[in-house]
Amino acid sequence: MGDLTAPRTPQPWTAPTATDPVGTALRLPGSKSLTARALVLSALASGPSTLARPLRARDTELMAGALRGMGAHVSISDDARWLVRPHRLTGPTHVDVGLAGTVMRFVPPIAGLAEGRITFDGDPQARTRPLGPLIGALRTLGVRIDTPTGGSLPLTVSGTGQVTGGEVEIDASASSQLVSGLLLAAPRFDRGVVVRHVGPPVPSAPHLRMTVRLLRAAGAAVDDTTPDVWVVEPGPLTGRGWEIEPDLSGAVPFFAAALVTGGEVTLQGWPPRSTQPVEQLRELLHRMGGEVALTTDGLTVRGTGRVHGIDADLSDVSELTPVFTALAAVADSPSRLTGVAHIRGHETDRLTALATEFTALGADVTELADGLEIRPRPMRGAPFRTYHDHRMAHAAAVAGLVVAGVEVDDIGCTSKTMPEFPALWSAMVTGEN
Structure with a gap:
């Protein structure tokens, strides 16, 4: 895997588009x-x-x-x-x-x-x-x-x-x-x-x-x-x-793929009791049209191919805002995501970055003091800047499932928390896992 702490060269990446519902069971790295x-x-x-x-x-x-x-x-x-x-x-x-x-x-x-x-x-x-x-x-x-x-x-x-x-x-x-x-x-x-x-x-x-x-x-x-x-x-x-659970935030883009494509994704190795906010995630995915189940096989999310807009306070799960913005942009009704003013101080000002990049794809996004309003419109392929932010890259990948030509300027920024992300994502979309 090499020295992940060393300076690196940006890695341009075209987000793969899904032609069929995704179906995968994967074991992700630890939290x-x-x-x-x-x-x-x-x-x-x-x-x-x-x-x-x-x-x-x-x-x-x-x-x-x-x-x-x-x-x-x-x-x-x-x-x-x-x-x-x-x-x-x-x-x-x-x-x-x-x-x-x-x-x-x-x-x-x-x-x-x-x-x-x-x-x-x-x-x-x-x-x-x-x-x-x-x-x-x-x-x-x-x-x-x-x-x-x-x-x-x-x-x-x-x-x-x-x-x-x-x-x-x-x-x-x-x-x-x-x-x-x-x-x-x-x-x-x-x-x-x-x-x-x-x-x-x-x-x-x-x-x-x-x-x-x-x-x-x-x-x-x-x-x-x-x-x-x-x-x-x-x-x-x-x-x-210490037994380290799989990373829930890292799993969210894959769960979003199930919703967007009407497929099914299972995160293997999920414990019966978790220190991560799985219940909050379960409720949000359910409201957006997904089915979530915890079984002996793992944590499974199923989609219907339709994504519903939501009005949600994400203050407890602010890391999920980029991916939920992508879901909202392909939903069947508007969304309002609030309670996340503090993510302006994350790897980048995530609210401004999300509004800018999804607007460039054709979505109708209004930046609020503490969140975003997203009104779905047909989107088109365009360059998508990550601002060195792994969560922005995750959002671009989700949008790219249904929008051909989403050109991510640097997928390598996902090495911050999941170096395997590009390979895992491509394998999921192509069915080669």
């Missing part, structure tokens, strides 16, 4: 969110850990490299089983965050626990991603951080080997990762942490519940019974075996 959190908790534990079926992609390799650079032993040579042995955290080292929100928000709190100077920077677009609230919170908790630009990358953490911790207020309305980053490192802070969110609602709440669940699985004492308040007690974390 990016689960892999990142398991790596962090394993590096902070008191003993070794393993990750079974983790995600090998650019974001997770960058996370492994960051932890390795601070002294942890992280072996990712076996795709099916990664090994993490914690070690005393030290600097100096440089952390390349790439364009990964998990790396830029989860690793600075850990750097405060290291002895030495840890510098952070990443892709040019990473310097625009929201980081200021985390920087302010870490300073309040006793971490020394230097930021030439104020509230964004690049930054330098001068670690002393310990973080005092305590109580802190933070506005995490731009990303739930701002809270998760603090919580994951908090058991190693002298006083733990009490995090109080102040501001508009925190988006992607299921990801915060995932963070809390994994912390408890590693032995941390966490109280999240009070809304917008998280209390983590200081204490040791236990090394353990």
